[in-house]
Amino acid sequence: MSLWKAILENLSINLQKPYICGEKIIVMKQLLLHKYRFYTLTFAGLFFWMLFFDINDIFTQIKMYRELGRLEDEKKYYIEKIKEVxxxxxxxxxxxxxxxxxAREKYLMKKPKEEIFVIVDEENQPIEK
Structure with a gap:
């Protein structure tokens, strides 16, 4: 236990020199942190790049998700209209x-020499639908 305690104390005090224990070189804490710091910073940089600056950033994804919902609702509406027609x-x-x-009701067609009167309400909508 005292050997590991001495190693940890030496690593925390002298981070520039590797500690040699017998024939093995023990990797220093700072070197490990530098190695993982590189991966951490790279991941964080890529994450923020994709979150805010990429062509498919989070704001674009939210906008597209809302538009997809609107288009799906529109699709349902038109499918119902097609069934009615x-x-x-x-x-x-x-x-x-x-x-x-x-033809007379929907397209206001008439026979020759015939007049059509459409009765509308206050909002300019035909009374009969």
Missing amino acids: EKERIEVMGNKKLVEKF
């Missing part, structure tokens, strides 16, 4: 009277 198309294409009704 397909349902209307199937209903309308089977009956000639329904085709005429659909």
Whole structure:
């Protein structure tokens, strides 16, 4: 125990010279710290570079994540709209009277020599939808 105590005291006092114990050279505390300090500083530098300065930094990732959520919601909305339009198309294409009704309501089409009056509310929206 006293040998290790002497080695540790010598390392803490004289960090510039290696301590020789018999034929073995004991690696000094400072050399180890320098070795690991290099890895630590390199890791910290790369971490902060990727966190703030890289093209895919944390702020860009957050913005893209929010945009992805918005686009997924938009995708759900359009899928529902496509289903509604397909349902209307199937209903309308089977009956000639329904085709005429659909064209008159949705596209305000009319027969020759016919006038169309659209009744709107205060917000300029048609009353019947």
